[in-house]
Amino acid sequence: DAGITQSPRHKVTETGTPVTLRCHQTENHRYMYWYRQDPGHGLRLIHYSYGVKDTDKGEVSDGYSVSRSKTEDFLLTLESATSSQTSVYFCATEGGRNTIYFGEGSWLTVV
Amino acid sequence: TQLLEQSPQFLSIQEGENLTVYCNSSSVFSSLQWYRQEPGEGPVLLVTVVTGGEVKKLKRLTFQFGDARKDSSLHITAAQTGDTGLYLCAGPSPSSARQLTFGSGTQLTVLP
Numbered sequence: 001d002a003g004i005t006q007s008p009r010h011k012v013t014e015t016g017t018p019v020t021l022r023c024h025q026t027e028n029h030r031y032m033y034w035y036r037q038d039p040g041h042g043l044r045l046i047h048y049s050y051g052v053k054d055t056d057k058g059e060v061s062d063g064y065s066v067s068r069s070k071t072e073d074f075l076l077t078l079e080s081a082t083s084s085q086t087s088v089y090f091c092a093t094e095g096g097r098n099t100i101y102f103g104e105g106s107w108l109t110v111v
Numbered sequence: 112t113q114l115l116e117q118s119p120q121f122l123s124i125q126e127g128e129n130l131t132v133y134c135n136s137s138s139v140f141s142s143l144q145w146y147r148q149e150p151g152e153g154p155v156l157l158v159t160v161v162t163g164g165e166v167k168k169l170k171r172l173t174f175q176f177g178d179a180r181k182d183s184s185l186h187i188t189a190a191q192t193g194d195t196g197l198y199l200c201a202g203p204s205p206s207s208a209r210q211l212t213f214g215s216g217t218q219l220t221v222l223p
Contacts, residue, residue: 004153031209042113042199042213043154050209058210090153098142100211102153 003027004103006091012109019078021106023091029101031094032074033058034066036087037105043090049074081110114138115200115214123220127189132217134200135182141203143183144211145174148197190221 003026013019023032033048035058045058047066055066063085065077078085091103116135124130134143142161146154158167160176160183167174171194173186187194197216204210 040215042115042215043201043211044213045204045210048210059204059212092153098144098159099156100144102155104151104153 004091004093004101006089006103006106008106009104010107012111013081015082015110016080019081019108019110021076021089021091021108023074023076023103025072025074025091025093027093027095027101028071029093029095030071032068033092033094033100034064034074034076035090035092035102036060036085037090038087046076046089078108081108083110086110113215114205114212115202117198117200117214117217119217120215121218121220123222124190125222126192129186129188130190130219131184131186132198132219133182133184134214136202137181138205139180141180141208143176143180143200143202145183145185146199146201148199148216149195154197154199187219190219192221192223195219195221 005024007022034046035043037043044060046064049055049068067075086109089106092100118133144159145157148154158174163180164178165176171188175184197218199216201211201213204212
């Protein structure tokens with residue numbers, strides 16, 4: 001357990017509205033990640049962060065932005081939600097020896 | 112196209128049976144990881160294999176990394192209902208070692 005808390009855990013939103021998902025960690029891990037999980041695609045990396053204000057794009061970053069103003073918080077923002085962004089979103093952190101810890105997920109439905 | 116192909120996609124077996132699931136790629140990986148994910152939860156790391164030909168055991172689970180480091184297998188002996196879950200393999204992305212690329216998983220159901 002790496003002390004990862006995601007919020008909200010479940011959200012239904014309308015197309016075109018902005019949405020922010022929050023990831024909070026208590027282990028002071030430097031690296032943090034946002035993944036989305038969809039049937040048939042496994043987990044795909046959206047964005048990751050390697051320190052405060054240091055972020056980079058992942059495999060499926062279009063339509064998403066992130067911010068990390070504090071070590072413990074990593075925010076994922078959908079600027080204008082679309083139905084294709086309906087998914088389960090997982091935050092993860094990296095501990096020692098490339099050990100990745102995942103949060104419990106945020107279920108987002110865009111209608 | 113997935114860089115890591117997992118098979119089978121779905122597997123349903125009776126408690127007590129043995130099973131093997133596979134993770135294959137045409138690319139060489141410096142390491143591969145196996146995760147188990149239960150419904151409504153995030154994946155949990157089971158093991159990391161780093162050396163070609165390496166075998167690691169975790170109770171009834173045996174993990175093997177192929178000699179050429181392009182594939183891996185997970186064998187479960189005498190499956191239990193608690194083994195039910197989605198098994199995912201993952202390895203460092205070719206574009207960045209800091210990024211993991213995942214297979215799409217094997218959904219295992221162990222029936223009582």
